[in-house]
Amino acid sequence: MPQDALPHAGLLRATDRFWVGDPSADLLPSGRHVLSREEVEVAQRRRLLRSALEVVAEHGYAKATLTEFVDQAAVSRRTFYEQFENKEHCFATAVALYTTAAHQVLADLVHTTPDPDWQGRLRAGVHGYLDFLAAHPAYTRACLVCATGAAPSVDAVITAGRAHLGDILSQLHEEAQAAGAAVEPVGRDLMDFAVGALADAVRVAVLRSGVPSLPAVAPTVVEFTTRMFTARG
Incomplete structure (x- = not known):
């Protein structure tokens, strides 16, 4: 069933795909790079989604914090809020x-x-x-x-x-x-x-x-x- 047919489809974007392989593949290269803005946003969003699951798995949802999501994903809080409304949304x-x-x-x-x-x-x-x-x-x-x-x-x-x-x-x-x-x-x-x-x-x-x-x-x-x-x- 395609993602847009699911009842929770409003949470997902067309570019959202489950990640496999080495998580470091989503880390952006230091300095100048040739990635498009969309490619950067997709990589950052994927890192945030991965970090949300990892942090919650370790600490539980109640004790998990937005700061831990951001730190583990190696992105800024500004980047987080460009993608998600809050911890629950992420x-x-x-x-x-x-x-x-x-x-x-x-x-x-x-x-x-x-x-x-x-x-x-x-x-x-x-x-x-x-x-x-x-x-x-x-x-x-x-x-x-x-x-x-x-x-x-x-x-x-x-x-x-x-x-x-x-x-x-x-x-x-x-x-x-x-x-x-x-x-x-x-x-x-x-x-x-x-x-x-x-x-x-x-x-x-x-x-x-x-x-x-x-x-x-x-x-x-x-x-x-x-x-x-x-x-x-």
């Missing part, structure tokens, strides 16, 4: 961007894995999604643990993200039905309830065993979803 945007990236991994694997069996595509999507989360422990902790109850706009992002997960699973269910698979009807209310339960289970796994343990949860998530799709009411 963190909510960071959560929205990371959540979008993680959910896109799930959606891509669920809908493009060359497996005629919906259960095979479900397994591929769940494993890919949890592997993605495990590969970015600080960002995942910030979004799954520290973001809960952090601020109204952050809660709205979390709610929108869960709705997006529901959309992904609903589409998989519809595709399975269209292919004649032995699946039972699943209403949207039940789908949303299941997504909430799964999200909370993943969060508890992080609290108990840490982010790197998340891939081990995949079989349970797959089994839960499979039973929901196939259970007779």
Whole structure:
């Protein structure tokens, strides 16, 4: 699903993309450079979003400060306020961007894995999604643990993200039905309830065993979803 179709799309810009690789790649060269103003702003914004997640993961949202965001991103306060209204706006945007990236991994694997069996595509999507989360422990902790109850706009992002997960699973269910698979009807209310339960289970796994343990949860998530799709009411 494109970013502009998400309920929290107002927080994101067309140039916002999840970052990978060496964070130093976003540091601007000293002295004169040939980067355009837009390229500079994109790099600074990306550093601020990354620093927001890292600082909150380390200190928690309540104790995290705008000054820490700015210092870790190596930008000025003026630059911060050119991009964001306040700490909440910056963190909510960071959560929205990371959540979008993680959910896109799930959606891509669920809908493009060359497996005629919906259960095979479900397994591929769940494993890919949890592997993605495990590969970015600080960002995942910030979004799954520290973001809960952090601020109204952050809660709205979390709610929108869960709705997006529901959309992904609903589409998989519809595709399975269209292919004649032995699946039972699943209403949207039940789908949303299941997504909430799964999200909370993943969060508890992080609290108990840490982010790197998340891939081990995949079989349970797959089994839960499979039973929901196939259970007779």
